[in-house]
Amino acid sequence: MEDILTVEGLETHFRTREGVVHAVNGVSFYLKEGETLGFVGESGCGKSVTVMSMLGLIPNPPGEVVGGQAMYNGQDLLQMTDEELRRVRGSHISIIFQAPMTSFSPVFTIGRQIAEPLEMHMGMSKKL
Ligand SMILES: Nc1ncnc2c1ncn2[C@@H]1O[C@H](COP(=O)(O)OP(=O)(O)O)[C@@H](O)[C@H]1O
Numbered sequence: 570m571e572d573i574l575t576v577e578g579l580e581t582h583f584r585t586r587e588g589v590v591h592a593v594n595g596v597s598f599y600l601k602e603g604e605t606l607g608f609v610g611e612s613g614c615g616k617s618v619t620v621m622s623m624l625g626l627i628p629n630p631p632g633e634v635v636g637g638q639a640m641y642n643g644q645d646l647l648q649m650t651d652e653e654l655r656r657v658r659g660s661h662i663s664i665i666f667q668a669p670m671t672s673f674s675p676v677f678t679i680g681r682q683i684a685e686p687l688e689m690h691m692g693m694s695k696k697l
């Protein structure tokens with residue numbers, strides 16, 4: 570099987586008053602179709618920042634992806650425009666954030682929150 574995701578030398582910094590934090594410092598990994606990959610590490614070691622860097626979700630400032638590449642379907646996610654990334658997020662690559670109980674909004678029904686990405690990315694309508 571071919572790799573569908575190839576991340577090489579990923580580097581993400583945060584500029585803080587105390588100096589530059591090297592949150593992700595040269596991370597590489599490869600993923601084949603159907604494969605499951607887990608990152609294990611202590612809190613704050615960079616698991617979330619790794620994945621958020623790939624999807625353009627690092628707030629800049631203070632953060633910045635400063636190196637590496639993340640090839641998906643022959644395209645570098647790190648070079649994509651916001652519009653291109655929006656098309657990838659939710660339809661090809663999704664994040665389920667930590668603490669799912671608080672990731673949902675109590676103001677909207679679960680159905681609404683599950684339907685929204687399908688409407689946005691798959692062009693589905695509310696009708697059955
Ligand atoms: N907004 C920020 N400002 C400064 N440093 C940050 C910021 N967000 C994350 N970091 C740094 O990135 C590191 C990795 O965080 P994170 O990826 O969330 O860890 P985890 O492995 O628990 O998911 C943290 O230890 C912190 O030093």
Ligand SMILES: [Mg+2]
Binds near residue numbers: 617618
């Ligand atoms: Mg995390």
